[in-house]
Amino acid sequence: MSDSTVTNVVIGGLGGQGILRSSDILADAALRAGFDVKKSELHGMSQRGGSVSSDVRFGARVFSPMVPAGEADFLLLLAADQLEPNRHVLREGGVLILPEQVDAEKLLNRKSLNVALLGLLSRRLPIDEEHWLAAIRSNLPEPLHPANLQAFSLGRG
């Protein structure tokens, strides 16, 4: 059984969709909120358009950097067709966040879908908005800030 003080998030999708960037932003936001944080993913072959997933864990104290199968509180997918390879990570009653939950037409830049989905996730996490905004600014180059801050607020609602 996972420690109830640890929140487990898995972000999945395809290489090039900004999965690692979104898990970096989430981990940074959790760190700014004062949590212990670990994140882990596989690099290498997965960068060539294949499936990619990233685990982020935060709480009072985190041990393993990997989310155990069946213990993810949240599964956030950037590509709906990546549900099958990732479904097993979600715990019973865990929350699934899918790309269609954001109206992509309203995004300033479609590449910011990852950050919009983080906005959606942020509603359910104990991390203040200021930490999210600071994490977005510090993990993305300045020219991308307006589109990503807009995407985050679109998702957060």
Place this chain on the structure above:
Amino acid sequence: MSETKQVLLSGDEAVALAAFHAGVALGVGYPGTPSTEILEEFSRLGGHAQWSPNEKVALEVAIGAAYAGARALATMKHVGLNVAADPLFTVTYTGVTGALVIVSADDPGLASSQNEQDNRRYAVAAGAPMVEPSDSQEAYDLFLAAVEMSERWRIPVLYRMTTRVCHAKTLVRPRSSPLAAPRASYTRDVRSRVMIPAYAKPAHLALRRKLAEIEAWNETSPLNSETAGSAELGIIASGVAYAHALEAAPEASLLKLSVTYPLPFGRIARFAAGVKRCVVVEEGDPFLAEAIRARGIPVESKPEMFRFGELNVNRVRRILRGDVSPEPQPKPGKAPMLCEGCSHRAVFDVLRKLDCIVAGDIGCYTLGVLPPFNAMDTCVCMGASVGVGLGLRHVLPPEQARRVVSVIGDSTFVHSGITGLAEMVYNPPPTGHVVIILDNSTTAMTGHQEHPGTGRNLDHEPSSKLSFEGLAQAMGLQRVRVIDPRPGAPEVEETIRECLDSGELCLIIARRPCILIARQIREWEKCAAVCSALQS
């Protein structure tokens, strides 16, 4: 130290920061997942970092720096240490004057490798003390400790990491002030440094004495730690398996080993005697369990099925339960493939069309084995395409031999294909041979690192550029062709056909920059042109 801020770093970044804070004078390596980011980050921090043509050269350069009294770092992935094994096995005899830390980044579970060899075995075989961090804080702290150990015993230290330590990001509190680094200066010590048999025999004895001293020290080393818990269950763990064990069995007593060679058997025996059941939790081979049991200490090893793949919390729970029932297999995800517009595609299309027998190599282009190309028949290790292709040519009946082609990337060719080419001109097969260098002007697979064939150094600044065609000509190869494998180019098929039909020794260089980095390469070239114009 406590006033410094915590930062979120990967294990690789933590090692780079520790190397920088330790005053490492030179960091050398060859790119390889999951080790690549160490030298890139070390350079970004302001350290002197270099890519070598391969791991053997990298380790030799690091040895030279450590002989000169400096602190040196060599980085490589697990299979890279096979290439560097030759210097490794003798530098433990010679010892060093400064510090030498050799990072071996292992890949249990084969996230991006051709095997899942367990390099802890190298520590024993070569007689190098070994240190294993379990997260980024330890990657930082234990690197500094490894530098100290190396200097104290004048011995190279094997710093063994794994994918989940290299690439996981965890919090690190760095030192507030860097260590003072020694000045490099040469002191002649021929008997220690020149391994003729007369000097190597006593050097071997001296090495074993050092290891015995380190073993005694390790019995009480603060680098290993013990957490008292249940008297029923004790766990001995190292590396990331320790983090999984903490979560899987929070009630257990834990012996965490950070220096895993030479092992502190006295301490291990006392720990095992203090619990009813003692289980060794380790990823990969049963390295610790075998060594401990060989000393007559009764510990449980994991069931054989857990030798394969990475461990995780659930698998550690299974090990502790002794559960060997089949594990649930998640549905496979989407396989990686060659990018749209990748310059390798045109070549593989032709090789499949011509029904070639393709001896392949290590890089992005290994994906040529998968559909829609299905155009690779062998892949063993870096550089093997040339030798394997030649072997096939030598013994196959002529009608098959004539279809054999070796395919190798530019970075891989420099790494260990050049000697294969020398073999080809020295021992030519009766039907000739065709070697194709897929030259995309970068080490693409590991994230676009430079190499001697790109004409730029690790920092992307201009350097000498190795000419593959010039090299082939100097070796006496007559038929050398350079083609542009742009999509739909007829010359790709024409040239491969011409070379296959010639029955001669041929080198085809299919040169077109990786599309993911072509624009960046043009910018570096423009920048270099401006710089050189300003200087002249």
